[in-house]
Amino acid sequence: MKSEQKNITIQHVAERAGVSKMTVSRVLNHDxxxxxxxxxxxxxxxxxLNYRPNISARQLAGSKSYFIGLLYDNPSQGYVSQFLLGALKRCRASGYHMVVDECQGGLQDKVRMTRDFxxxxxxxxxxxxxxxxxxPEVLDTLKQSGTPFVRIAPDVDLEASPYVCMDDYQAAYEMTNELIQAGHRDIAFIIGHPNQGASRLRYQGFLDALRSNRINCPPEYIEQGYFTYKSGLQAATKLLGLGNRPTAIFASNDDMAAAVTSAAHIHGLSVPEDVSVVGFDDVELASSLWPPLTTIRQPIAEMAEAAIELIRSGKLNNERTLRRSDYRHVIDFELVRRESLRTKNEAISQRSVG
Amino acid sequence: MKSEQKNITIQHVAERAGVSKMTVSRVLNHDxxxxxxxxxxxxxxxxxLNYRPNISARQLAGSKSYFIGLLYDNPSQGYVSQFLLGALKRCRASGYHMVVDECQGGLQDKVRMTRDFxxxxxxxxxxxxxxxxxxPEVLDTLKQSGTPFVRIAPDVDLEASPYVCMDDYQAAYEMTNELIQAGHRDIAFIIGHPNQGASRLRYQGFLDALRSNRINCPPEYIEQGYFTYKSGLQAATKLLGLGNRPTAIFASNDDMAAAVTSAAHIHGLSVPEDVSVVGFDDVELASSLWPPLTTIRQPIAEMAEAAIELIRSGKLNNERTLRRSDYRHVIDFELVRRESLRTKNEAISQRSVG
DNA sequence: CTGAAAGCGCTTACAG
DNA sequence: CTGAAAGCGCTTACAG
Structure with missing residues (x-):
C-alpha cells in the first residue's frame, strides 16, 4: 500500500562495493x-546509497530483533517519560528501538499481556x-518465554533477575547528614507509601543518620505519608502545629515536600527562614517551586541506560557468563542543593542531646 | 542465542486445522x-496452539509493519506518558505496537533522526x-519517505497533514462563562507561552466570553506567563497586589494555577474564599493540590486513540480516499468542577459594567 | 471459497 | 578473509 521510494537493499550495497551480500552483512554487524x-x-x-538495513528482515533471519521492550504498570506521573529519555538515548547509539506497552487490569491480565507482548x-x-x-507471576512468564529481562528498582525476590537500582538508604542517610551539618537537630520525617521498598530504605537511612549523630527523634516528628501531595499536606499540618515545631522537615519525595512548603505558607511560616524543607527524587516540580527544593536526584535516565546496555550486550542470554557484577547495578544519586534548606545558626533546639 | 521454546508457526496451525497456510493467513487478517x-x-x-503470528515475518512479507511510531520533541512533563496511555490502549485492541523515539538536537539532527527512524x-x-x-522540514521528510503521519494539536500549516486537536478557544470561552455564572466580574487572566498556538486561542476565548457578557477587563488584569510554575507565581504576585484585586484568576494551565494558589497563601488569602482560581489541562497536580483545581480536562488519551485509529484504518495511505472529515479531528474537552472556584454572591465589584 | 509457488531482505551454517 | 546456498515465517499475486 505504502507508496515508498524504491528500497535500497543489502544487494544494492553489495553490487556497488563489488562484494557479496555476506560481506556487507559482516561489516554491518561489526562481525x-x-x-x-x-x-x-x-x-x-x-x-x-544512504542504506539502512531492514529491521524486519534482520529479525526474521537472525536471532536478534533490535527491539527492546519496556513494560510498566502504574508508575508515578513523568517516571515513564523520564525513563524513556535515557533508554532512547542509549538505543539510538546502538541501532535499537523501544517498544513500549502498559500492563493493565488484574494479575491474570498482566500475565497474559506480558506473554503476548x-x-x-x-x-x-x-x-x-x-x-x-x-x-512473581510476571517474572515467571518471562522466564518461561526465554526472554531476558532487567528490573528497575525491584523490591522483592532480588535473585530473580539482574536489576538496576539506586541506593535509597544511603541517599537518605546523606541528606539527613546534610541537615545536621546545617545545624538542624529538630528534624521531622514524612515516610513514603508503605507498599514500596524505597519508603522503608529512606526511612531507615534517616534514622541511622540521626543515631550515628546521637540525635534524638521524638515520635511526633515521624509522620506516615503516601507519596502524594495531599498526604504531605496532612502530615505537614500536624508537624507544623506541634508545640516543639521542627526546624527542618525531610519528606520522602518531592511531591510531599512541595506540600510541606504550601503548608508552611498557610501557617504563616517562611521556607527556609522558619523551617527548612528537603525532598527526594528531583522531579520537575522540585526546581519550579519557590523556593526550589534541596533534594536527591534520582538517576532514572542513567538507570535506563544501564538496563539497555545489559540487554544489548547479550550478557543476559547466558546464565553462565552472567557475573555477579552484572546482576546488581547500583547507579549513583546526587544531592542537589537549592534554596529550601538553610543553615541554622542559633542552636535553640530544646532537646539537643549530642 | 535466545533459548526459546519451539516456535509455533502458521504451518503448525494449518496442519492442525487441515487447511493451507494461505487460509490461516486469510482468517487471521479478517480478509x-x-x-x-x-x-x-x-x-x-x-x-x-496459542499461536501468535511472527510480526517480523508479517512485516517482511507484507505491506504492513503493525508498528506505529511516536515521535516527540520536548513536550511538558507527563504529556508523553499520558498520550502513550491512550495510544497503547487502542493498539492493544488491534494487534499494533508502539515504537517510541525522541528527536533531539538542532533542526538538522531532528530531520535526520526522523528519516532514520x-x-x-x-x-x-x-x-x-x-x-x-x-x-516544516520534519513534515517534508516524512512526506518524502511516503510514511503517513498524523499530528497532534498542530499550530501551523494545518493543510500539511491530518491532525487531531481539541478546541482551546471554546474551552477557554466556556471556562470564562463558568466564572461569570458564578458571579465573578473582576477576572484576571494569565496568558500561556507566547510561542504556542494554544496560548493565543485560550486568551482569545477568554476575551470573547467577557465581551459577549459585556464585562470590562482592565489591562492590569492581564499578565503574560510561560506555562511554568515560576512564571505563574510572578504573575499572581502582581495580580494579588493590585488595589482592585480580582475575585477570580484564570491561568492558562494548571502549573500556573497551582502557583496562583501558593501566591494567594503567601498573601494571606484563602482559595476560594478570597479569590477563585481556575486552570487548564487537568494534569495530576490539579487534583492533588488543596483546594483541587477547577480546570479543563484536555483529552490527551482520546486524541491518541483517534490518531492510532486514523493510521490503522489505512485512510492516510491514499490522498484521494481521504475525506475532509478525516483531516481534522476535534476531540471534546470537559470542564471539571472542583473546589478552587466558588460562587461569588456579593456583587461588590467596583467596575461591573454589565 | 481455497491452494501452490515465489519472494520479502536479511543471517546462519557450511565451505573454501 | 570471503562467498553460494538455504531458510527465517509470513503475504502477495496468480490460479482454480
Missing part, C-alpha cells in the same frame, strides 16, 4: 575479520519498571 | 471470504507530538 580495504569499500557504498514483538529483552517488576 | 466452518477450525487451532523501523505511520509537529 568477524574483514579486511580494512573491503570494509572501507562497503562503508562507502553504504554512505553513498514477548510472543508478538520478539523483543531481545524486556525492561520492567516498578511496581510491575515485583509481580 | 476475504472464508467459509464459517473453516474459519472456526482455524480459530480453534490458533487457540489450542522511518527507514529502519518501517512503521505503518507516525504520530507527531507538539512542538515537533510544527517543524
Amino acid at each position: 568477524s575479520k574483514v579486511s580494512d580495504s573491503t570494509r572501507t569499500k562497503v562503508m562507502d557504498a553504504v554512505q553513498e 514477548v510472543n508478538t514483538t520478539r523483543v531481545d529483552g524486556v525492561i520492567l519498571l516498578p511496581p510491575l517488576c515485583d509481580i | 476475504s471470504k472464508v467459509s464459517d466452518s473453516t474459519r472456526t477450525k482455524v480459530m480453534d487451532a490458533v487457540q489450542e 522511518v527507514n529502519t523501523t518501517r512503521v505503518d505511520g507516525v504520530i507527531l507530538l507538539p512542538p515537533l509537529c510544527d517543524i
